[in-house]
Amino acid sequence: AQKVTQAQTEISVVEKEDVTLDCVYETRDTTYYLFWYKQPPSGELVFLIRRNSFDEQNEISGRYSWNFQKSTSSFNFTITASQVVDSAVYFCALSEEAPQGGSEKLVFGKGTKLTVNP
Amino acid sequence: DAGVTQSPTHLIKTRGQQVTLRCSPKSGHDTVSWYQQALGQGPQFIFQYYEEEERQRGNFPDRFSGHQFPNYSSELNVNALLLGDSALYLCASSFFDPKYNEQFFGPGTRLTVL
Numbered sequence: 001a002q003k004v005t006q007a008q009t010e011i012s013v014v015e016k017e018d019v020t021l022d023c024v025y026e027t028r029d030t031t032y033y034l035f036w037y038k039q040p041p042s043g044e045l046v047f048l049i050r051r052n053s054f055d056e057q058n059e060i061s062g063r064y065s066w067n068f069q070k071s072t073s074s075f076n077f078t079i080t081a082s083q084v085v086d087s088a089v090y091f092c093a094l095s096e097e098a099p100q101g102g103s104e105k106l107v108f109g110k111g112t113k114l115t116v117n118p
Numbered sequence: 119d120a121g122v123t124q125s126p127t128h129l130i131k132t133r134g135q136q137v138t139l140r141c142s143p144k145s146g147h148d149t150v151s152w153y154q155q156a157l158g159q160g161p162q163f164i165f166q167y168y169e170e171e172e173r174q175r176g177n178f179p180d181r182f183s184g185h186q187f188p189n190y191s192s193e194l195n196v197n198a199l200l201l202g203d204s205a206l207y208l209c210a211s212s213f214f215d216p217k218y219n220e221q222f223f224g225p226g227t228r229l230t231v232l
Contacts, residue, residue: 004160033216033219035220035221037223042225043206043225043226043228044223044224044225044226045161045208045210045223046223047220047221047222047223050219050220091160091161093160095219097216098173098174098216100173101214102149102166102168102173102214102215102216102219103212103214103216103219104174105151105163105166105174105176106151106153106161106163106210106221107163108160108161108162109160110159110160111159111160
């Protein structure tokens with residue numbers, strides 16, 4: 001069965017600090033997809049990144065970077081030089097390929113609430 | 119390029135009533151999924167529609183039903199509302215092809231059951 005664990009419930013940092021959000025996943029499939037979403041107070045889930053299980057290259061997008069390690073089943077997310085606007089709940093999610101075609105549902109972790117203080 | 123839209127934004131109902139939530143997918147997307155997000159929790163998958171058929175279903179009772187229309191828009195219906203159905207209901211759209219399976223979410227409908 002699929003499972004996503006985000007052990008950090010809440011993190012509080014001061015602006016300009018770097019912060020890493022942890023995500024550990026469980027799946028029996030060899031083909032799967034990992035995602036990160038941001039949910040600001042407005043409530044809308046904003047897509048940040050998607051990785052497939054065959055691509056372990058780390059990715060950097062501006063101040064955001066992601067570290068995917070299959071050996072430890074982790075897909076961690078780092079924000080460099082955090083800003084107040086980064087304050088939100090961040091969700092890690094997992095999806096597998098459906099036997100009947102298409103993609104399986106997204107299975108979400110419980111989220112990490114990040115507060116960046118000025 | 120319009121993103122995913124949902125209506126209404128907020129809804130207040132009483133126990134036992136029925137509710138219909140609506141979703142229009144992002145332009146070009148053919149698959150719609152619905153999720154329920156209780157306060158302080160991650161979204162939970164309800165069901166997914168593609169080609170006007172329910173393709174997958176999560177652990178939700180039959181009181182939760184849906185529909186997809188030829189223009190790919192979708193409805194979520196909940197009958198015999200319970201207090202526990204109070205939540206944010208999120209619609210997500212995507213391409214069916216798993217190579218392009220990023221799900222984009224709408225702003226949600228906040229349902230309160232009194």
